[in-house]
Amino acid sequence: MSWKSSEYLFRDEKYYIPWVVREAAKRGCETGSWEPEYAIHAYFKRIKEPLGEIMPEYFNEIKRNARYGKISGKEIKGIASRLKMGTEDKIGVLIAECKAAGLINPHFSFVLGLKEKDVTYELHPCF
Numbered sequence: 001m002s003w004k005s006s007e008y009l010f011r012d013e014k015y016y017i018p019w020v021v022r023e024a025a026k027r028g029c030e031t032g033s034w035e036p037e038y039a040i041h042a043y044f045k046r047i048k049e050p051l052g053e054i055m056p057e058y059f060n061e062i063k064r065n066a067r068y069g070k071i072s073g074k075e076i077k078g079i080a081s082r083l084k085m086g087t088e089d090k091i092g093v094l095i096a097e098c099k100a101a102g103l104i105n106p107h108f109s110f111v112l113g114l115k116e117k118d119v120t121y122e123l124h125p126c127f
Helices: 019-031 036-046 052-065 073-082 088-101
Strands: 007-010 013-016 070-072 104-109 118-123
Touching: 019 036, 019 088, 036 052, 036 088, 052 073, 052 088, 070 073, 073 088, 073 118, 088 104
Parallel strands: none
Antiparallel strands: 007 013, 070 118, 104 118
16 A cells, blocks of 8 residues: 555645545444444455454454553564464564554664664554
8 A cells, every 4th residue: 555545635735644544534424433443344355454354353452452552563463473363474464554554653662772673553543
């Protein structure tokens, strides 16, 4: 998915609307209610993700394990492993798809004295 394909022009200003937010807003206009699980499922169905049926459950588990709207990449991978969502490569693809959807946004923090970087993801506040 191209980032450009989710940009909207409004009064000569570009706005990025994450795909999953677009799905939720569309559904909200149709039903009058905010349905994040529906939007997550619809997005992953649209991109033909074979695990699309369980992506709402996966993201809900990510939310349950997040602290203050943030979660580590290791924790996200651990959740996918517990849900038996595939190999490490497949889990990496799922994380990339969640980023492309707009469900998570990576933040990089470096802890002094450590050589490894700790990748933390912030969850979209509307989901």
